[in-house]
Amino acid sequence: MILEVISTILLILGAFFSLTGAIGLFRFPDFFTRVHAASVTDSIATILIITGLILRTDFDLVAVKLLFILIFLLLTSPTASHALAKSARHGGLLTLAEIRESKKGDND
């Protein structure tokens, strides 16, 4: 019963972070900030939701599988964000600050 309550809280929290990530994705001004919003909330949401789900199992094989998924996601999701940001950088995309900087330079 207690487990259930905790799990529910975790799940709701996870969902909430997911939502904020999505909102951030839409509302933030440029590419890098958006990636930031998405990747940070993604990781925390993953942890919360999967932990919440594990609490709902009988701690059998399913829990182990969920744990594997968690590890896998924690490995890949930040890597993906990293790769995304890096290749954007590689491709010559500038951050907001840099743009401001360069504009300043133009004005001077």
Place this chain on the structure above:
Amino acid sequence: MVELIDLVLLGMLAITALRVIFLKDLFAVVMLFGLYSFLSALIFVNLDAVDVAFTEAAVGAGISTVLMLGTLALTGRKEKANNHTALLPLLVVIITGAALIYGTLDMPPFGHPDNPAHQHVAPRYIEESPKEIGLPNMVTSVLASYRAFDTLGETAVVFAAAIGVLSLLGMPKPGGVAIDSGLKSHLVLRVVAKLVIPMTILFALYVQFHGDYGPGGGFQAGVIAAAAVILYALVFGLPLATHVVRPNFLKVLAALGVLIYAGTGVTSFFLGGNFLDYNVLASDPVVGQHIGIIVIEFGIGITVFAAMLGIFYGFAAQAERTNIQ
């Protein structure tokens, strides 16, 4: 609850499909298609079709999207505005759709247990297959035994696709010089990839041999294993990947898988059964079924692995060639 989730997912699908129609950016179109596949995979889960969902996620969202992106890299990501009127297609679609809606009017209600589809043939699978085949996953039982011939055909289709791509795009020559790809400098990526790839292959093996008990089977396993090598090729470069898994070896594997499958069928000839009758493979029919299913799933697995990887190689070889030019 099931209906509600279904409805929400379907609504999202509809939005996705509509966006695809109007978007001109092909990259976005392909991404949306990946999304579409994922959403439909979710619907499949929601409708209890876990095996199908698994496959759809691996294939539709995975392989298909990768291939489409690969194509886009070669053909450009912008669709040109076309000026011809879309009136005729619209008319055709409206007529077809109207016909389909008309057809739904006499359909049995959605999800009703008394529907004819659940009455005639299916009950036997549900009730008897655990006894006759001895496997808990009925989908695998039906796929690999009752309708094994379909699956043989399916393997042949994959093989045919591999032949097609091979003839159209050719294969990369193994072990060429790696050209500097943008990913080479990604230390993080390479480290993570080295961690993930073995896990993926392990997972593929699990799916391959656990498919009798849970969702999965040769097909999904093959796709996942191929995905692992594809990841390797993406991160470490195609030449290195072709060094690890040689294109010619893939050809042999693809052919071998079909041969294993068909060979199982032929073996049952010689043991006195009909084609693909596994009962005769062992003295106990249930054991025989089990042996047969494991063998043919293995055949499917290696053919799918080889074909999918071969297809990817084909596209990658083209990209390589374009890059050099």
Place this chain on the structure above:
Amino acid sequence: MNIWSALEPSLLINLTIIVPLIGAVLVVLTGKYPNLRETVSIATAITLFTLVLGITDNTFNQITMATTWVSLLSGLEIAFSVEPLGVLFALVASFLWIITTIYAIGYMRGHNEQNQTRFYVCFALAISTVMAICFSANLLTLFIFYELLTLSTYPLVTHAGTDDAKRGGRVYLGILLGTSIAFLLFAILGTWVSAGTLDFTPGGIFTDVQSDGLIALLLVLFCYGIGKAALMPFHRWLPAAMVAPTPVSALLHAVAVVKAGVFTILKVVIYIFGIENLSQIMTTDLMLYIAAATVLLSSCVAMTKDNLKARLAYSTVSQLSYIVVGALLASSIAAAGAALHIVTHAVGKITLFFCAGAIMVASHKKNISEMVGLGRKMPLTMVAFAIGTLSIIGLPPMAGTWSKWYLVAGALEADKLIIVVVLTISTLLNIVYLLPIPIKAFLTPPDENQQPWSRAETIKTPLPSLIAIGITSTACVALFFYPQPIIDLINLIPDVSTEFRGQS
């Protein structure tokens, strides 16, 4: 007379079809040696003629002859059986083949034609199919060989290989194949489906079961489907085929093709519809009048033609319609006249064509207006031409008299006075367009302004050609005085007789 009596009668039919084929093969084999090749041709022709004579003999002795080759479709066979009308046509065709071959030897050599071997081969093939047409026992067999005849004569028509020849060949093939597939095959299928049989049966195969409308439709389809009968408006192929060498024209007009057409019409009328029933078919009169109109119209067209062969071609169109008229008059005498006209027109027209060819070989003249005074240079040829002309017109003492006589008698018997009038007018037209030619040749002195005939132009007519001309013109006369065997043969045809019904 019957040197083949030792043979099984039914075998004779097979032999008549096969012998020309063997001849064709031999011609191919001996193609390198012209003399040998032509000897083989003539030998084959003579053998064939004796075979047909043998069949004739058997026919008079009432020996039935029939043979079946293969069963093509269920209930339909390629089968042959002998009946008098076929024998008549076979006699004409096989006899004239000998003559035409003799003529061709002279003509082809005199004219230095190319591809002579191909010519002789196709000629033999054509004769083989004609024999098959003569003796076919059902409509399907007849149709098959009718088509084969078209195909085997196509290379002959385009023999010259010029653009003109190809155009002519295209019209020839187009109209003949077109009408036969669109109408004749359709009519045959209609007959098959409605009557359930295609066998030629004395008295016809239609019964009361078939509706009148259907039979009426079928009659129209047959008349137009048999394009070789050149009923207007499907006559265009005949003038178009004039591009062919003269022996081919002779073959087309006198021996094989057009005669196969009218023969088929006669055969269909007698053995499919039945002469007795013909008068009850509502479209008979319609087709009769169309045929009569063809007679008159084509005579008129003939007058306008200056090219000798074209004029003769339109004359043929007109004469063929005589036979169609005779067939459609639904009277036994008219039918007899029609059958007889096959013979008389054949000998008459072949004479004319031989002469035209001889003129062309000798003087390279094709147009009538250039032939003024030719009679003095080529007297024998022009005399023969005159005989042929008279026979076509139907003046005694020429063979054409008899057939016209019976046709008119038939028209009277059938109470179709308008046909009598048409035949009379047509005879007058014949006189108008044919007689001037010999008259000009003999009586008009050569035009002063025109270049006199130079020596080089008037090479003599080749001897073989001259012999052939002599034989056919003699035949024109002989048949007037001694038509009895042929009339006897015609009288053997069921429902056909030269006797007035009321009187005898």
Place this chain on the structure above:
Amino acid sequence: MSFIVDYYNYWIVVFLMMAGFYIVISANNLVKKIVGLNIFQTSVFMMYISIGKVQGGSAPIVADGITSYSNPLPHVLILTAIVVGVATTAVGLALVVRIKRAYGTVEENEFEDKDALI
């Protein structure tokens, strides 16, 4: 109302199918055509899976305490069909790549202009 509950699923699926179908026949870009083809097929798969659903049933894998399973047969069929779909997609895309190389474009009207197809 029950009418709608009974059929809403099919209707939306029909709409999805037609969206895909429309992309196939109206798109000028070959890649988009292939995407449309995939959407069309995937939607058809959804129709099949909908047929197989049994209310209150669970996935057709034998487990204790479960009496009602969804119909496994459509699942099997669609597994096969998905594979067929990806095979077609692969060959289609390979053709697109070759067309691009041969014509320099993947827009249908443009390469049709380059040589009269027939």
Place this chain on the structure above:
Amino acid sequence: MFEQHFPVLPIVLPLIAAPLCMLLGRSQLAWLLATIVSGISFCIAVSLLMVTLDQGVLSYALGGWEPPWGIEMRLDVANALILSVVTGISTLVLVYAKDSIATEIPQSQHTLFYTAHLLCLTGLSGILTTGDAFNLFVFLEISSLATYTLVSLASDRRALTAAFRYLVMGTIGATFILIGVGMMYMKTGTLNMLDLAARIGEFEYNRTLNTGLAFILVGVSIKLALFPLHMWLPPAYTHAPSAVSAFLASTATKVAVYVMIRFIFTIYGAEYVFYSMGMDVILLVLAIVAIFNCSFVATVQSNVKTMLAYSSVAQIGYMILGISLVTTAGLMAGLLHIFNHALMKGALFMAVGAVFMRTGSADIKAFRGLGKTMPWTMAAFTIAGLSIIGVPLTAGFVSKWYLVTAALEQQHWMIAFLVLIGSLLAIVYIGRILEAAYFKDPVQSASDKTIKEAPLMMLVPMWILAVANIYFGIDTSLSVTAADAAANWLFEPSAQAVFQSASQSASELGAAR
């Protein structure tokens, strides 16, 4: 010991041989293997035809699972007949292909060609043999995928666009069939054809089933290139390698026609399709329009392969016409034409392929003067061409005869007449080629290289087909008997009764379990 497995062997043998071909690697060996396997399949198919003529039906339960649950191979006279044609043509084409593809396909791709050919054969045999509606879809896709590959193997870049167009249309068609099968399954709960037939028979009129049938018919119509869904076919046949054109033109569309016949007559039953849904009128009109439209288009083509492709579409019109007459005679004429048309089109495309090989072009100009330089090829072309026209003593005449007779029996005088007029158009387009070959001098520029007669390996299969055209035009006992038996079998209500009792016993069996 394998007699009882014969129904499945024409599918399994090429399926096993295809990967083996790929493993062999050497194109010579691959060719040998493919030809031998195809030949064996042909022998098996013929023996199956004999058995079915004798016994009626052969059923083979795959995996030993009895029909509605397992997949069944079911052979009756209709599919055994077409199976013989398909495997026979395949063998001849393979013999022909060895020299033909040497000039048209790069050496490295030869093995792939044979592999794809065998896969295509597998698919076609599977479609023909299977007794399961979904299994049919799977095999349809095997053959289609192999076909796209085969078409795109040609070196001409237009082959690529043709193959792509074919792929899109073919996939739409297949998906339509899938939709239709789904609807049938939804209402009946089964995929086995017999079982479907029995269960559909219980419905008088059902909107879902109607729609299902409509989708299947449209899907199949795309596959068989019924006017106006034929636009993929001419480019595909024109630009494919010659051996592929010859194979596809004489088998692929025929198999699709068979599928249509199977769905209409066996599964839904003629009564349901034609009387309840009124499909016959639609098919009839489309068939007539196809005959005329496509024959007309054929007459103005300058590329001979395109011309023949349009002619194929027109000829398919004849087959559909036969079906739409809704009589045994009509169906029999349709089946007979499937058989005969395979013979003619095979020979024609082979001849054109030989010309293409020697002159490098399939344009009508390239045919000039070939009557002298390639006499044997052109003679075979002439025979097959006459057969298309329907000249007596050729196979084409026989099928046309039966078709018109069938139309006349139904008092469709106009249709019968139109059929005959349609064959006049065939005279025009075949005549153009023959005229060029025999009566025109070769174009001067081509005279640089002397044109030789085609190699023997190409002439022999071509002539086998040409002679078959004449043989089956004279001795019709085999083809007509088989087509007649097949039509009766498909049409006869008593045959349906057999189906029903079979499926009843099956369901009793199921109940007993």
